[in-house]
Amino acid sequence: MPSPALQLTDVRKTYRSGDEEVVALDHATLEVGRDELVALVGPSGSGKTTLLSVAGALLGPTEGDVRVGDTEIGDLSEKERTAFRGKEIGFVFQAVNLVPFLTARENLLVVAEMNGNLDKGAKHRADQLLDELGLGHRTGNQPGELSGGERQRVAIGRALMNEPSLVLFDEPTSALDTELGEQVMELIGREMRSRGVGGIFVTHDTRMTHHADRTLEIIDGRLKA
Amino acid sequence: MLLATREIARSKVRFGLLAGAVGLLVFLILFQQALFGGLVQGFIGAIENQDSPVLVYNEQARRNVEGSFLLPDQIEALGGVEGVEQVVRIGEATYTVEAGGELVDGVLFGYPLDAGGLGAPTSLTEGRLPEAPGEAVASSADAADGFDIGDTVRIAADGGPEIEVVGLAEDVRFSVAPTLFVDYSTFEDAQRAVNPNAQAVLPSIAAVRPTDGTDPGELTARIDDEVDGVEALTNADAVDSAPGVAAVNQSFQIILALAFGVVTLVVAFFFLILTVQKAKPLTLLRAVGAPSGYLIRNLVVQILFVMGAGIAIGIGMVFAVRPISTGGAIELDLEPSTVIPTIIGLTVLALVGSIGAIRRVLRIDPIRATVDTGSELA
Numbered sequence: 001m002p003s004p005a006l007q008l009t010d011v012r013k014t015y016r017s018g019d020e021e022v023v024a025l026d027h028a029t030l031e032v033g034r035d036e037l038v039a040l041v042g043p044s045g046s047g048k049t050t051l052l053s054v055a056g057a058l059l060g061p062t063e064g065d066v067r068v069g070d071t072e073i074g075d076l077s078e079k080e081r082t083a084f085r086g087k088e089i090g091f092v093f094q095a096v097n098l099v100p101f102l103t104a105r106e107n108l109l110v111v112a113e114m115n116g117n118l119d120k121g122a123k124h125r126a127d128q129l130l131d132e133l134g135l136g137h138r139t140g141n142q143p144g145e146l147s148g149g150e151r152q153r154v155a156i157g158r159a160l161m162n163e164p165s166l167v168l169f170d171e172p173t174s175a176l177d178t179e180l181g182e183q184v185m186e187l188i189g190r191e192m193r194s195r196g197v198g199g200i201f202v203t204h205d206t207r208m209t210h211h212a213d214r215t216l217e218i219i220d221g222r223l224k225a
Numbered sequence: 226m227l228l229a230t231r232e233i234a235r236s237k238v239r240f241g242l243l244a245g246a247v248g249l250l251v252f253l254i255l256f257q258q259a260l261f262g263g264l265v266q267g268f269i270g271a272i273e274n275q276d277s278p279v280l281v282y283n284e285q286a287r288r289n290v291e292g293s294f295l296l297p298d299q300i301e302a303l304g305g306v307e308g309v310e311q312v313v314r315i316g317e318a319t320y321t322v323e324a325g326g327e328l329v330d331g332v333l334f335g336y337p338l339d340a341g342g343l344g345a346p347t348s349l350t351e352g353r354l355p356e357a358p359g360e361a362v363a364s365s366a367d368a369a370d371g372f373d374i375g376d377t378v379r380i381a382a383d384g385g386p387e388i389e390v391v392g393l394a395e396d397v398r399f400s401v402a403p404t405l406f407v408d409y410s411t412f413e414d415a416q417r418a419v420n421p422n423a424q425a426v427l428p429s430i431a432a433v434r435p436t437d438g439t440d441p442g443e444l445t446a447r448i449d450d451e452v453d454g455v456e457a458l459t460n461a462d463a464v465d466s467a468p469g470v471a472a473v474n475q476s477f478q479i480i481l482a483l484a485f486g487v488v489t490l491v492v493a494f495f496f497l498i499l500t501v502q503k504a505k506p507l508t509l510l511r512a513v514g515a516p517s518g519y520l521i522r523n524l525v526v527q528i529l530f531v532m533g534a535g536i537a538i539g540i541g542m543v544f545a546v547r548p549i550s551t552g553g554a555i556e557l558d559l560e561p562s563t564v565i566p567t568i569i570g571l572t573v574l575a576l577v578g579s580i581g582a583i584r585r586v587l588r589i590d591p592i593r594a595t596v597d598t599g600s601e602l603a
Contacts (some may be wrong), residue, residue, distance in 0.1 A: 086514020093509070099506040102372065110227050111514075197372075
């Protein structure tokens with residue numbers, strides 16, 4: 001049986017603020033399947049972004065185990081985490097998502113280049129992804145020439161470019177209107193399931209949670225089903 | 226190098242302006258170096274391009290050929306120093322000469338023609354070396370002014386010898402005046418013509434050839450120790466420490482150091498500003514797994530591009546203005562041995578100056594990608 005896309009086991013993440021210890025993630029345990037899309041909701045400051053950052057190897061846990069696919073990432077060095085992110089994790093962030101001086105196609109190709117595999121196959125994959133995302137006619141446009149929805153679709157393509165084990169979406173529709181948000185979420189659900197890739201999306205907008213296979217709530221760093 | 230090349234391609238004005246600014250500074254540096262080279266050649270090219278591994282001056286002359294003379298016993302003593310293979314007398318003086326129908330200043334360098342070339346000019350470009358008294362090799366820069374092959378130059382004094390130019394040599398002017406290399410006897414004739422009451426004509430300096438395996442630098446020290454009243458210098462030291470040249474050199478070095486510093490700062494500030502402006506996309510790339518080394522390589526490619534373009538512009542400008550100096554009192558003299566170290570030095574300094582930008586890239590915290598919530602999605 002294949003290992004899940006993500007396994008968090010009793011993960012704690014704390015910060016120091018002066019003399020105080022702030023608990024951002026409190027004994028979080030979570031499993032996301034290979035083709036499962038999980039919605040994560042919760043109020044501001046509840047620990048959503050911290051959970052996403054720990055799961056995405058942007059931060060190391062203070063305690064507990066974090067496993068993405070077959071790799072335990074909790075003990076990786078910063079350099080190893082960077083390399084792991086480049087190869088195994090896709091990100092779609094809330095705001096800054098694309099390199100402004102690169103075209104849509106180049107924003108995907110740069111992922112292949114930084115991983116050292118910018119070849120014909122990578123170029124074909126970038127074109128194919130942009131086609132699937134309905135952006136075949138916009139490959140040569142820079143982000144400034146694209147609409148908000150198009151830019152977020154390019155970001156989805158960028159996140160899938162490295163054929164990741166796990167894709168993490170941080171408020172992917174917060175800058176879009178409801179209709180565009182729905183379209184983007186539909187696209188995310190379709191692309192993730194068709195590829196058998198596990199994912200988590202963080203959202204404030206509970207109207208978007210129906211796109212997920214299940215929804216988790218996080219409050220004060222604690223996960224609730 | 227997608228990031229580096231695409232950013233340059235899409236910010237042509239920005240990078241073009243920087244390359245242009247660097248180009249102007251490179252032009253300034255190379256122009257000053259060429260001017261300095263031209264000045265040195267004009268003032269002391271006759272020494273630099275003369276077959277004289279070691280030159281011996283009167284100690285009192287303070288390395289000034291015009292103020293130097295050597296006595297016969299000093300010349301004789303030089304021949305007895307261990308490591309000296311050959312010694313010849315070199316006479317130098319400035320005269321009023323008639324050339325091309327006009328009276329102008331001209332310098333004679335007299336050396337014995339039968340000394341196997343010791344003291345002869347080494348940069349012959351046309352014609353031949355003098356083979357008899359009354360023949361001369363002239364500085365090629367003055368060929369058009371009555372010093373060309375076949376022209377006759379006369380020392381403007383009663384009984385002044387007539388000298389026929391039989392060859393031209395490059396960069397052999399002295400004191401920015403037309404210069405003629407002649408037989409030592411022709412120099413003596415010229416001296417007697419302008420100073421008929423002189424009891425003897427003394428050589429100005431001596432050219433010394435060391436024996437095989439003798440280091441010229443060591444030989445100069447030995448000569449200084451063993452021969453009273455003289456100062457021996459290697460050819461390079463004689464050029465570098467000639468009166469005027471050393472002072473001009475020092476002034477130019479200060480100006481050049483400032484120009485090098487300005488290039489470094491301009492490039493450093495530009496790339497630091499660029500890196501600060503690109504903080505968000507760089508943070509995004511770090512977050513999605515771009516190693517610092519990848520981002521720094523792209524930065525270095527951009528620095529090398531700017532420096533390469535700037536250097537090309539600078540060199541192009543020097544070559545564009547070079548013909549203007551041809552035939553003037555000072556010709557621009559730019560040698561690859563000067564240009565190449567300058568290019569390497571500037572490029573290294575630009576890279577060193579960009580450490581600020583590189584440190585900024587290294588300090589990027591990828592977690593910022595989750596908190597930079599700008600209002601646009603670019």
